Amino acid sequence: xxxxxxxxxxxxxxxxxVSWRDNSSDEASFEIERADRGDFLRIGAVVFDxxxxxxxNVVPGTRYRYRVRAVGESGASRYSEEAAVQVPAPVSPGxxxxxxxxxxxxxxxxxxQDGASDAGFAADAGFAADAGFAADAGFAADAGxxxxxxxxxxxxxxxxxxxxxxxxxxxxxxxxxxxNVGQSCRGWLALEDLPLGSRDPNNNNPTGCPDRTLYQRLTxxxxxxxxxxxxxxRPSALGSxxxxxxxxxxxxxxxxxxxxxxxxxxPMPPLSSTYVLPPxxxxxxxAWISAGAPNN
Numbered sequence: 001x002x003x004x005x006x007x008x009x010x011x012x013x014x015x016x017x018v019s020w021r022d023n024s025s026d027e028a029s030f031e032i033e034r035a036d037r038g039d040f041l042r043i044g045a046v047v048f049d050x051x052x053x054x055x056x057n058v059v060p061g062t063r064y065r066y067r068v069r070a071v072g073e074s075g076a077s078r079y080s081e082e083a084a085v086q087v088p089a090p091v092s093p094g095x096x097x098x099x100x101x102x103x104x105x106x107x108x109x110x111x112x113q114d115g116a117s118d119a120g121f122a123a124d125a126g127f128a129a130d131a132g133f134a135a136d137a138g139f140a141a142d143a144g145x146x147x148x149x150x151x152x153x154x155x156x157x158x159x160x161x162x163x164x165x166x167x168x169x170x171x172x173x174x175x176x177x178x179x180n181v182g183q184s185c186r187g188w189l190a191l192e193d194l195p196l197g198s199r200d201p202n203n204n205n206p207t208g209c210p211d212r213t214l215y216q217r218l219t220x221x222x223x224x225x226x227x228x229x230x231x232x233x234r235p236s237a238l239g240s241x242x243x244x245x246x247x248x249x250x251x252x253x254x255x256x257x258x259x260x261x262x263x264x265x266x267p268m269p270p271l272s273s274t275y276v277l278p279p280x281x282x283x284x285x286x287a288w289i290s291a292g293a294p295n296n
Contacts, residue, residue, distance in 0.1 A: 001026060001077040004051075004068045008202060009085040015056035016085055017188075019202075020068050022051050024077060027070035033079075035065045044260045045071075049182040054259040056266055061089035149291040150284045152215060159281045160191040160214070174201040179209030186224040189217060189232055215295045218243065225265065226257040235293035244289055247282045 002023035009018050018032060027048050033040040034055065046053055058064065065084045070077040150156060172191045179185045179197035185207075190196050195211035212220065222229040223242045230253065234240040245251050252264035259265050288294075 001070050001072055001074055003077040004030065004070060004080040006202070007066065007068060007080045007083040009064075009066050009083045011085065011088055012054065015054055015058050016064060016066075016087060017052065017054050018066055018068070018083075019052040020080055022049060022070075024070045024072070026074065027072045027077075029071050030068055031071055031076070032066065032068050036062055040065075040067060044263070046261070049180075051180070052188070056259060056263065058087045060087050062087050149294065149296065150288040151296050152288060152294060153296065155284055156288050157193050157214065159285065161193060179207040180224075181208040183224050184222075185209035186221050189221070189223070190214075219293055223257065225259055226253060228256065230257070233289055233293050236290060238286060238289055241289050244286060247277060247285060 004020040005023055006021040007018070008020070009016055011017075020030070022030075029045045029047050030050065031045045032043055032053050032055075034043045035041065043055060043057070044053055055064075055066075063084060063086045065082050067079040067082050069079045172189055174190055174192055174194070174196050179200075180187050185197060187197075191214065193214045195213050196217070197209045198207060198211045199205065200207055218233045219231070219235065222231050226242060230240065230242045230245075232241065232243050238244045242251075242253075242257070245253055245257075251257060251266070255264055257265045
């Protein structure tokens with residue numbers, strides 16, 4: 001059985017995003033292991049053809065090493081090459097961060113981002129740890145009653161760009177998005193305002209998937225980590241839109257959405273994040289979805 005290759009690990013959403021290339025055709029699963037200063041320990045597994053896992057159980061400021069192997073009826077493959085990553089430490093309030101420190105802060109926030117996700121929305125994460133925020137029906141009602149429909153191009157896209165622009169690879173940029181034929185060309189939601197999907201962002205190899213614009217990714221793709229599937233944005237249906245679940249604190253959808261087996265999606269941005277989604281931005285997104293999510 002062929003070993004996984006091209007292992008990539010990077011800070012994302014307050015955790016570490018792990019991805020690799022599947023070189024086998026008979027695996028039943030992939031096992032992911034992690035080590036800091038000691039021995040490697042298994043931290044999770046994903047089913048065949050899935051080539052990514054998000055490790056949220058990390059300690060800021062810690063350096064980790066990762067490796068992956070394929071497992072099937074015939075046994076297990078050799079481990080992939082190891083890959084290491086330093087989890088950014090939180091930036092203290094008032095600290096004068098330079099350009100490099102700013103990048104670290106964004107990496108820790110993940111959007112900031114997850115992350116979409118991250119916009120701070122990793123589509124695969126939530127907005128508030130307090131689930132009661134999601135129960136605040138007035139939030140959606142107030143947003144939906146806006147007299148004017150927010151413009152997607154002029155008002156919604158800038159929210160994503162401000163928190164997850166093209167130059168921020170720590171959040172849901174093109175490096176977080178993999179068009180995966182085995183998963184109906186889905187992947188982590190990328191919030192860059194560019195057509196993406198037809199090329200692997202790490203090596204530029206064809207994926208067999210079409211390019212989709214940001215609007216198409218939001219309104220056509222379903223979140224791969226949710227079962228049953230849920231659309232990132234379902235026009236006029238806040239409760240059926242994972243993006244709204246993310247910004248309202250219901251990212252796990254009662255246990256239906258998991259970042260890894262038995263690990264529900266957590267709050268996004270995380271509590272340690274330096275990025276905070278302004279309430280007015282969240283209200284604009286909610287109003288836009290409620291109004292039918294027009295591409296205006």
